[in-house]
Amino acid sequence: MGAELKNADSTNEVHLFAKVLTASDGVIAGTREDLSSVALVETLKLSGFEVTQQRVVSDGVESVASALREMTENFAGLIVTTGGTGFTQRDLTPEGTRKVIEREAPGLAEAMRLVNPLGRLSRGVAGIKGNSIILNTPGSTKGCVECLNAVIDVVPHALRLLNGERLH
Numbered sequence: 001m002g003a004e005l006k007n008a009d010s011t012n013e014v015h016l017f018a019k020v021l022t023a024s025d026g027v028i029a030g031t032r033e034d035l036s037s038v039a040l041v042e043t044l045k046l047s048g049f050e051v052t053q054q055r056v057v058s059d060g061v062e063s064v065a066s067a068l069r070e071m072t073e074n075f076a077g078l079i080v081t082t083g084g085t086g087f088t089q090r091d092l093t094p095e096g097t098r099k100v101i102e103r104e105a106p107g108l109a110e111a112m113r114l115v116n117p118l119g120r121l122s123r124g125v126a127g128i129k130g131n132s133i134i135l136n137t138p139g140s141t142k143g144c145v146e147c148l149n150a151v152i153d154v155v156p157h158a159l160r161l162l163n164g165e166r167l168h
Contacts, residue, residue: 017076018051018052018078019055019075019079020037020044020053020081020082022055022082022083023064023083024084027083028058039141040082040137043148043149044080044148049077059090059091059093065096068096068129072130075130076131076163078132078135078159079132079135080134081136082139085139086122086123091123093124097125098125100134101129101134104125104126106125108126109126111150112147112150113147115147122138123136124136126151128162
């Protein structure tokens with residue numbers, strides 16, 4: 001389900017699909033509640049996306065990269081990660097994401113960093129893999145939603161372009 005952007009009917013309304021990946025040793029260990037993915041799912045739904053998968057992995061380059069490879073396979077849509085974008089030793093989501101993406105989308109990452117002064121501490125990246133756009137957001141509930149809201153207005157257009165629609 002959610003493998004492609006699909007026209008809903010003859011009005012050319014496009015269904016938008018999304019997935020959310022949490023990278024957190026604490027959530028995996030059960031010592032931290034995953035509130036950020038809940039907030040991202042709610043924000044995505046309010047923005048017209050159908051969320052087809054939520055997943056949690058431990059922090060780390062390979063755990064993130066492996067999950068993103070699986071999540072992008074035969075998927076046309078948005079994948080939002082939460083967690084692992086900061087300065088601690090285990091914050092390796094950007095490194096894992098870079099192992100997977102084919103092209104970076106620096107304008108999206110820059111826009112997300114500008115939403116609040118702490119955004120300057122984010123090492124998150126944005127990029128393209130196949131027919132998917134991947135966005136790294138912080139692990140804080142407020143921060144991940146702010147970052148997503150900074151770019152959510154242009155993501156549908158970007159997804160349509162990425163998936164072959166000629167809009168110009």
